[in-house]
Amino acid sequence: MKTVVLGAGIAGVTAAYYLAREGREVTVIDRQPGVALETSFANAGLVAPGHSYTWASPRAPKILLKSLFVDGQALRLKLNADPHMWAWCFQFLRNCTAERSRQNTTRKVRLCRYAQRQLQQLTEAERLQYDRISRGLLYLYRDEASFARGTQNMSILVANGLPLETLDAAQAIAREPALAHARDSLAGAIYCPSDESGDAHLFTRALKAACERLGVRFDFDAAISAIEASGDRVIGVRTPAGLVRGDEFVLALGSWSPVLARQLGYRLPVYPVKGYSATFPVGPDHRPPELGGVDENNLVAWARFGQRLRFTATAEFSGYDTRHTPADFTSMLQVARELFPNGADYGRPSYWAGLRPMTPEGTPLIGRTRHRNLYLNTGHGHMGWTMSCGTAKLLVDIMAGRQPELDMTGMTLK
Numbered sequence: 336m337k338t339v340v341l342g343a344g345i346a347g348v349t350a351a352y353y354l355a356r357e358g359r360e361v362t363v364i365d366r367q368p369g370v371a372l373e374t375s376f377a378n379a380g381l382v383a384p385g386h387s388y389t390w391a392s393p394r395a396p397k398i399l400l401k402s403l404f405v406d407g408q409a410l411r412l413k414l415n416a417d418p419h420m421w422a423w424c425f426q427f428l429r430n431c432t433a434e435r436s437r438q439n440t441t442r443k444v445r446l447c448r449y450a451q452r453q454l455q456q457l458t459e460a461e462r463l464q465y466d467r468i469s470r471g472l473l474y475l476y477r478d479e480a481s482f483a484r485g486t487q488n489m490s491i492l493v494a495n496g497l498p499l500e501t502l503d504a505a506q507a508i509a510r511e512p513a514l515a516h517a518r519d520s521l522a523g524a525i526y527c528p529s530d531e532s533g534d535a536h537l538f539t540r541a542l543k544a545a546c547e548r549l550g551v552r553f554d555f556d557a558a559i560s561a562i563e564a565s566g567d568r569v570i571g572v573r574t575p576a577g578l579v580r581g582d583e584f585v586l587a588l589g590s591w592s593p594v595l596a597r598q599l600g601y602r603l604p605v606y607p608v609k610g611y612s613a614t615f616p617v618g619p620d621h622r623p624p625e626l627g628g629v630d631e632n633n634l635v636a637w638a639r640f641g642q643r644l645r646f647t648a649t650a651e652f653s654g655y656d657t658r659h660t661p662a663d664f665t666s667m668l669q670v671a672r673e674l675f676p677n678g679a680d681y682g683r684p685s686y687w688a689g690l691r692p693m694t695p696e697g698t699p700l701i702g703r704t705r706h707r708n709l710y711l712n713t714g715h716g717h718m719g720w721t722m723s724c725g726t727a728k729l730l731v732d733i734m735a736g737r738q739p740e741l742d743m744t745g746m747t748l749k
Contacts, residue, residue, distance in 0.1 A: 336359055336360065336582045336583065337359075337360045337361075337362065337580075337581045337582050337583075338354050338359045338360065338361050338362075338581060338582065338583045338584070338585065338734075339361075339362050339363075339364060339571075339572065339579060339580075339581035339583070339584050339585070340354070340361060340362070340363045340364070340584075340585045340587055341364055341559060341572060341584065341585060341586050341587055341588050341595070342363075342364075342365060342586070342587035342588040342589060342591075342592075343363050343364075343365035343367065343369070343370045343371070343372075343543075343553065343555070344365075344370070344371055344373055344374055344375040344539070344587065344589055344719070345371055345375040345535055345538070345539045345719055345720060345723045346587040346589065346712050346713065346715060346719060346723055346726065346727070347363055347365070347585070347587035347588075347712070348363065348370050348371070348539050348542050348543055348546060349542065349723045349724050349726075349727035350585050350587055350712050350726075350727040350730055350731070351363050351546050351551050352457070352542055352545060352546050352549070352551070352727065353727045353728055353730070353731040354585075354731055354734070355546055355549035355550060355551050356549065356731075357731060357735060360550070361546070361549075361550070361551045361552070362551070362552045362553075362554060362579070362581070363546075363551060363552070363553045363554065364554045364557050364559060364572065364574060364579060365553075365554070365555055365557065366556065366557060366558035366559070367555060367556070368555050368556055369540075369555060370539045370540055370543045370553070371535065371536045371539035371540065373589065373689060373690070374589050374590070374689040374690055374691060374692070374719065375535050375536060375539055375719065375720070376536050376687065376689060377536065377612045377614060377645070377685075377687040377689065378535055378610070378612065378647065378689065378719070378720060379610075379612070379627075379636040379638060379645070379647040379717075379720075380532050380533060380534055380535060380627065380638035380640060380645060380647075380720065381472060381530065381531075381532050381627050381629070381636055381638055381720070381721070382451055382454065382530060382531045382532060382533065382720060382721050383447070383472055383527070383530045383629075383718070383721055384444055384447035384448045384451055384492070384497055384527070384529070384530060384721065385472060385474065385489075385492065385497060385499065385525070385527030385529075385530045386472075386474065386530075386629060386718075387440060387443040387444035387447050387492060387497075387718070388440050388443075388488050388489070388491070388492070389430070389436055389439040389440045389443055389696065389697040390410075390427075390650070390693075390697055390716075390717075391427050391428075391430035391431050391435065391436060391439060391695060391696065391697060392431060392436045392488075393431055393432065393433055393436065395410070395427075395431050396428060396431055398410045399411075399412045399652075400412075409633060409634035409635075409648060409649055409650065410634070410649075410650045411649065411650065411651040411652065411653075412424075412652045413651065413652060413653040413654075415653070415654060417654055419593070419606060420606060420652060420654065422602075422604075423604060423605075423606040423693075423695060424652070426604055426695035427695040429695070430695050430696055435696075437491055438745075439696045439697050439698060439745070440488075440491045440492070440697075441491060441494075441495060442696075442698050442742075442744065442745045442746065443697055443698055443718070444491070444492050444495045444497060445495055445741065445742075446698065446699075446722055446725055446726070446741060446746070447718060447721050447722060447725070448495070448496065448497065449725045449740065449741050450721060450722045450723065450724050450725025450726065450728075451529070451531075451721065451724075451725070452725075453724035453725045453727075453728050454723070454724040454725075457542075457724055461541070461542070461545045463538060463541040463542065463545070464537070464541060465533045465534045465535075465537035465538035465541060466533055466534045466537060466639075466640035466641045466643075467531060467532070467533035468531060468532050468533065468625070468626070468627065468638075468639065469531040470528075470531070470625070470626060471510075471526055471527055471528040471529065471530055471531070471626060472526075472527050472530035472531070472532065472626060472627050472628050472629070473502075473507060473510060473511055473524050473525075473526055473626055473627075473628035473629075474489075474524060474525040474526075474527070474628060474629050474631055475507065475514075475521060475523075475524045475628060475629065475630050475631060475632075475674075476521070476522045476523055476524065476525075476631050476632060477520055477521065477522060477630070477631075477632040477633075478522050478632070479522050481522070481631060481632050482522040482523045485525060485631055486501060486525065489525055497527065497529070498527065498528055498529055499525055499526070499527050500525070500526040500527075500528070501523065501524075501525055501526075502523055502524045502525070502526055503523050504518055504521040504522065504523060504524075505518075506523075506524075507521060507523065507524035507526070508521075510524075510526055510626065511624050511625065511626050511628070513622050513623060513624040513625070513674075513675050513678060514624070514674060514675070516673075516674075516675075516676050517673060517674050517675075520673065524628075530627075531627075532626075532627035532638040532639070532640075533638075533640070533720075534640045535719075535720040537640075538720075554574070554576075554579070557574040557575065557576060557579075558574060558575065559572045559573065559574055559588075559595060560573050560574065561573040561598060562584075562595055562596075562598050562599060563578065564599055564706060564709075567705065567706050567707050568706060568707055568708050569581075569584050569599075569706050569708055569709045572584070581708075582708060583708045583709075583710065583734065584708060584709050584710070585710050585711075585712055585730065586709065586710070586711050586712065586713055587712040587713055588713065589690070589692040589713060589715075589719075590605065590606070590607035590655065590690040590691070590692040592605055592692065592711070592713040592714070593605045593606075599706065599709075601704065601705075601748075603700065603711075603713070603714070603748075604694050604695055604700075604714075605692045605693065605694055605700070605713060605714045606652070606692075606693055607654065607655055607690035607691065607692065607693070608650050608651065608652060608690065608691045608693045608716070608717070609649065609650075609651040609652075609653055609656070609657065609688055609689070609690055609691075610647060610648070610649055610650060610651070610688065610689055610690075610691055610717070611647065611648055611649045611651075611659060611663055611664060611667065611686070611687070611688045612645055612646065612647040612648075612686075612687045612688075612689075613645070613646050613647075613664050613667060613668065613671075613684045613685065613686055613687075614643050614644070614645040614646075614684070614685040614687070615643065615644050615645075615646075615678075615679035615680055615681055615683060615684055615685070616642060616643060616679060616680050616683055617639070617641075617642045617643060617644050617678075617679045617680070618642075618679075618680060620677075621677055621678060621679050621680065622675070622677045622678065623639050623644045623675065623678045623679055624637060624639060624644075624674075624675055624678065625639065627639065630670055630674065633648070633666070633670045634648060634649075634650070635647070635648040635666075635667055635670040635671070636648070637671070637674070637675075643679075644675075644678050644679040646667050646668070646670070646671045647667075648666065648667040648670075649663075649667070650691070650717070655690065657688045657689060657690060658688070659686060659687075659688040661684075661686065663686075663688070664684070664686060668681060668684075691715075691716050691717050691719070692713055692714050692715060692716065692719075693714070693716040693717070694714040694716065696745060697716055697718075698714075698745050698746050699712070699713060699714040699715045699716070699722060699726055699746060700712075700713055700714040700746065700747065700748055701726050701729050701730050701733070701743065701746050701747060702729075702730065702733045702743065702746075702747050702748070703733065703747070703748070704748055710730060710733070710734060711748060712726055712727065712730050725741075728740070729741060729743070729746075
């Protein structure tokens with residue numbers, strides 16, 4: 336049986352791996368010249384069930400409204416005439432109640448914990464190398480009010496079995512000595528010892544090699560212009576090489592999934608949310624952090640990958656535009672220098688921007704569609720690296736007719 340995976344980001348390549356392990360003939364199609372060259376290329380690098388709290392919360396509408404008038408907000412809404420954005424925003428606002436926030440966070444953390452176990456098993460089985468650090472992550476707070484609010488939010492994660500430790504400023508610095516210069520600006524931190532970090536791009540490249548050993552074929556530089564169906568079955572997808580046929584198809588195109596799916600009449604609730612990253616070289620005289628983490632007040636994340644230090648920030652609703660200028664990174668770099676003044680060579684940045692495929696709930700869309708041979712693996716949002724191995728395993732179980740190991744409520748097409 337031939338399975339065609341549409342998309343060679345981390346969601347597509349993990350799906351291809353688990354499918355190939357089932358003995359399927361798998362082809363992966365992508366418009367880029369290699370794997371993980373879009374959203375998976377330079378993301379935060381955090382494998383973080385401890386950061387599973389959903390974006391759609393009671394505070395989110397006020398933050399989005401403020402972003403229309405105040406520059407530099409971590410969560411930004413840029414007004415445009417795109418009706419798909421406004422439809423998505425309406426659904427997002429519906430999920431900003433306390434009850435829905437709790438429900439979505441519970442689903443999200445359960446999926447993330449399951450997915451991390453799958454990732455760890457895969458990493459061990461294939462002996463993958465991707466600058467992994469598995470000593471936990473720190474979530475920093477700058478004032479007592481936000482620290483108290485963060486602790487309250489994290490209680491949902493604790494209730495779902497996630498180990499978390501509350502630290503004062505001195506204890507946080509003891510965990511991460513590179514934070515010593517920021518002592519006076521810290522109220523405290525939450526430490527999740529089971530969280531980890533690693534370069535998602537390196538991981539996906541290493542997993543591609545494992546896929547090829549299993550017989551997976553990769554078709555690069557193959558932009559998909561159309562998806563064609565007859566009745567309730569997909570026939571194939573059209574690329575510059577012609578119509579690529581298959582027995583089954585997996586839609587794993589991230590933010591571009593809804594664009595292709597519209598050709599078949601679907602209205603997938605997935606919208607791109609732009610994020611920015613800056614990666615810096617680390618030299619022998621620098622003192623970078625050993626642990627990754629997040630400055631929760633500024634929503635700036637960091638992670639170390641060998642001799643590189645990366646910072647990521649911003650959730651910007653601005654459509655499919657990935658353009659950026661150095662000015663877009665000003666606030667991020669200010670936080671980087673405040674936390675780790677000698678963390679890296681900040682004069683040699685590598686700037687990047689990518690699009691997170693977000694659903695209003697924050698949980699992905701996995702599994703069956705109205706077409707009998709078309710399956711979804713998309714909408715992972717800001718947690719694609721964390722969720723990828725878990726959603727791939729769930730998808731393959733569904734395609735094989737097995738009962739998934741996780742309750743799929745809230746993660747399937749309605």
